[in-house]
Amino acid sequence: MQLIECPNCGKREEIEFHYGGQAHIAYPEDPAATTDHEWSDYLFFRDNPKGPFAERWYHGGGCRRWFNAVRDTTSYRFLAVYQPGERMPALPGTRVTR
Amino acid sequence: MLDTTPGTAPGAALPDHPDFLWRNPDPKKVYDVVIVGGGGHGIATAYYLASRYGITNVAVLEKGWLAGGNMARNTTIIRSNYLWDESSGIYEHSLKMWEGLEEDLGYPLLFSQRGVLNLAHSLQDVRDSKRRVNANVLNGVDAEWVDADGVKELCPIVNISPDVRYPVLGATYQPRAGIAKHDYVAWGYARAASALGVDLIQNCEVTGLDVRGGRVVGVQTNRGTIAAGKVALAAAGHSSVVAGFAGIRLPLQSHPLQALVSELLEPVHPTVVMSNAVHVYVSQAHKGELVMGAGVDSYNGFGQRGAFHIIERQMSAAIELFPVFARAHLLRTWGGIVDVTPDASPIVSLTDVSGLYLNCGWGTGGFKATPGVGDTFAATIANDAPHPLVAAFTLDRFRTGALVDEHGAAAVAH
Numbered sequence: 051m052q053l054i055e056c057p058n059c060g061k062r063e064e065i066e067f068h069y070g071g072q073a074h075i076a077y078p079e080d081p082a083a084t085t086d087h088e089w090s091d092y093l094f095f096r097d098n099p100k101g102p103f104a105e106r107w108y109h110g111g112g113c114r115r116w117f118n119a120v121r122d123t124t125s126y127r128f129l130a131v132y133q134p135g136e137r138m139p140a141l142p143g144t145r146v147t148r
Numbered sequence: 149m150l151d152t153t154p155g156t157a158p159g160a161a162l163p164d165h166p167d168f169l170w171r172n173p174d175p176k177k178v179y180d181v182v183i184v185g186g187g188g189h190g191i192a193t194a195y196y197l198a199s200r201y202g203i204t205n206v207a208v209l210e211k212g213w214l215a216g217g218n219m220a221r222n223t224t225i226i227r228s229n230y231l232w233d234e235s236s237g238i239y240e241h242s243l244k245m246w247e248g249l250e251e252d253l254g255y256p257l258l259f260s261q262r263g264v265l266n267l268a269h270s271l272q273d274v275r276d277s278k279r280r281v282n283a284n285v286l287n288g289v290d291a292e293w294v295d296a297d298g299v300k301e302l303c304p305i306v307n308i309s310p311d312v313r314y315p316v317l318g319a320t321y322q323p324r325a326g327i328a329k330h331d332y333v334a335w336g337y338a339r340a341a342s343a344l345g346v347d348l349i350q351n352c353e354v355t356g357l358d359v360r361g362g363r364v365v366g367v368q369t370n371r372g373t374i375a376a377g378k379v380a381l382a383a384a385g386h387s388s389v390v391a392g393f394a395g396i397r398l399p400l401q402s403h404p405l406q407a408l409v410s411e412l413l414e415p416v417h418p419t420v421v422m423s424n425a426v427h428v429y430v431s432q433a434h435k436g437e438l439v440m441g442a443g444v445d446s447y448n449g450f451g452q453r454g455a456f457h458i459i460e461r462q463m464s465a466a467i468e469l470f471p472v473f474a475r476a477h478l479l480r481t482w483g484g485i486v487d488v489t490p491d492a493s494p495i496v497s498l499t500d501v502s503g504l505y506l507n508c509g510w511g512t513g514g515f516k517a518t519p520g521v522g523d524t525f526a527a528t529i530a531n532d533a534p535h536p537l538v539a540a541f542t543l544d545r546f547r548t549g550a551l552v553d554e555h556g557a558a559a560v561a562h
């Protein structure tokens with residue numbers, strides 16, 4: 051089983067975690083003011099890269115807190131973990147999303 | 149018979165290689181239509197372009213081996229008992245095509261209409277199931293509600309005891325649903341398409357789309373540039389990557405989806421049983437393996453493999469439903485990459501780039517659609533206008549909000 055390193059608790063088994071999809075997607079400040087295109091972007095469109103991806107994870111079986119991770123979607127290896135609100139760490143060959 | 153006489157060269161008495169089912173040509177410089185992705189959908193689309201819509205100068209480009217993606221990895225459930233009119237339209241069209249497909253292709257497909265039971269485990273399940281049965285009947289799709297005893301009659305090994313975590317309260321039943329042999333389906337289409345002049349080109353990965361003045365003019369591949377009048381994308385799990393070559397962003401997430409088979413057993417399971425609540429579905433292949441699938445792994449993944457705890461949960465669900473499986477041995481597990489949309493309905497669509505067509509988002513349930521997609525996507529490409537049966541499945545629906553929300557409604561995957 052894959053071990054995931056929670057920034058608060060350290061390495062724990064994958065089943066303790068929940069996936070939260072792409073990280074760094076902010077809720078629109080004034081949703082009523084968005085165009086249909088902007089609103090549908092927020093609702094339905096997420097990146098789907100083959101390779102490093104900045105995403106949110108929730109450690110439900112431990113500290114019960116959300117954190118961010120950069121994970122390679124091909125090898126499934128975690129390349130970095132960091133706190134929400136922090137910038138995605140620069141990794142060689144990785145594009146910062148948003 | 150193998151000749152084992154001492155002194156004979158090994159293999160000397162083996163039969164010749166059987167005839168190849170399709171030609172293996174090198175790519176030409178230019179085609180009328182290039183299809184990206186040699187899975188079931190790509191090959192079937194090419195076949196109908198040639199056989200129904202008169203376009204034979206067609207290439208299917210496949211980065212690996214033909215049908216080595218989800219086509220060779222799915223659990224082959226075929227049914228059309230979806231809730232919404234748009235869905236039952238395309239899936240029922242497909243099921244009707246399955247019913248004449250062996251004859252059309254002149255090839256055995258082991259298509260077996262053994263029926264499918266979609267189990268209900270809670271009062272809400274029961275209400276949703278009955279609603280779906282009624283919707284199906286209104287759409288001319290065969291469907292009935294059966295109670296727990298009816299389930300037992302159709303599939304005697306199902307545990308209908310009330311004493312389990314998720315008791316079986318009944319099921320929807322579609323008698324015309326069933327399974328087919330996925331490899332044979334791919335081979336049957338490939339053989340027929342090749343005979344009509346379609347070039348099926350393996351080990352040919354598309355690495356770029358050439359767009360000039362808003363129009364697609366060809367593709368870049370690891371075997372050189374290929375010019376094309378039209379380009380049709382049928383890359384399933386890799387659709388986001390390939391559409392990205394033309395700057396098109398898709399509302400898709402690619403997930404691992406796993407399945408498994410047991411060792412070969414005597415026939416014990418006469419139909420197909422699916423349960424969304426306990427996340428398992430089971431049929432028994434002609435050879436005798438129990439074929440089981442589960443839900444997707446939660447994270448995005450392009451690795452064609454998933455986590456073992458998904459398999460573990462799926463097996464515990466299977467054993468609760470089918471106690472006799474407790475002694476069966478697991479033979480093999482594997483995974484594919486499925487492209488999931490927010491509303492769990494496919495995207496079959498024109499794009500902002502003229503001459504570039506999309507077929508993707510079939511997620512966990514596109515095998516059953518293979519003939520139906522092949523036909524309607526081919527018509528969409530040939531006429532440069534959506535076939536009526538896929539007109540609701542545009543990319544634009546995620547902008548207008550006209551979703552076809554099968555996720556919550558049908559409450560079943562695959």
Ligand SMILES: Cc1cc2nc3c(=O)[nH]c(=O)nc-3n(C[C@H](O)[C@H](O)[C@H](O)COP(=O)(O)OP(=O)(O)OC[C@H]3O[C@@H](n4cnc5c(N)ncnc54)[C@H](O)[C@@H]3O)c2cc1C
Nearest residue numbers: 185187188189211217218219222223225354484514515516
């Ligand atoms: C475990 C599992 C169980 C399933 N069970 C069912 C089921 O019971 N019933 C059902 O209806 N559906 C089921 N499905 C879903 C079904 O398999 C898919 O929806 C369907 O196969 C998708 O269409 P396809 O056959 O064309 O895809 P694929 O066979 O995946 O074809 C896409 C092809 O595109 C190729 N490709 C990708 N990128 C490129 C590129 N850049 N250049 C060239 N080629 C490229 C890939 O190599 C691949 O061969 C299941 C899927 C899985 C994984």
Ligand SMILES: [Zn+2]
Nearest residue numbers: 056059109113
């Ligand atoms: Zn933690």
